[in-house]
Amino acid sequence: MKIFKCNSCDYASVSSKYTCPKCRSGKLEAQEVSPEGTVFSFTDIHIAPAEFADIAPYTIALIQLDEADVKVTARMDGPVQIGDKVALDKMEDGAYLYTKL
Numbered sequence: 001m002k003i004f005k006c007n008s009c010d011y012a013s014v015s016s017k018y019t020c021p022k023c024r025s026g027k028l029e030a031q032e033v034s035p036e037g038t039v040f041s042f043t044d045i046h047i048a049p050a051e052f053a054d055i056a057p058y059t060i061a062l063i064q065l066d067e068a069d070v071k072v073t074a075r076m077d078g079p080v081q082i083g084d085k086v087a088l089d090k091m092e093d094g095a096y097l098y099t100k101l
């Protein structure tokens, strides 16, 4: 998975920006890291937006990556608990789909 890390402070994110939003001077540089991580928090979605109504209820998790100080918001393929180890299953319509290890 590609992340973007500032070359002058500790900021990192999965979204690309031209300059660092934290120190406002650094440049963000792409870096490839493992998509594996740990569930930091999660929410069960019971009432979904129309395009996801057919898959509700589902779980959205905030995942702390193992190899970088970055959190990723992803849809889970099943129930999770905080602290569960998870891995990227696939990308779907630009969204991360994660599965429990």
Ligand SMILES: [Zn+2]
Pocket: 006, 007, 008, 009, 010, 011, 020, 021, 022, 023, 024, 025, 026
């Ligand atoms: Zn910075």
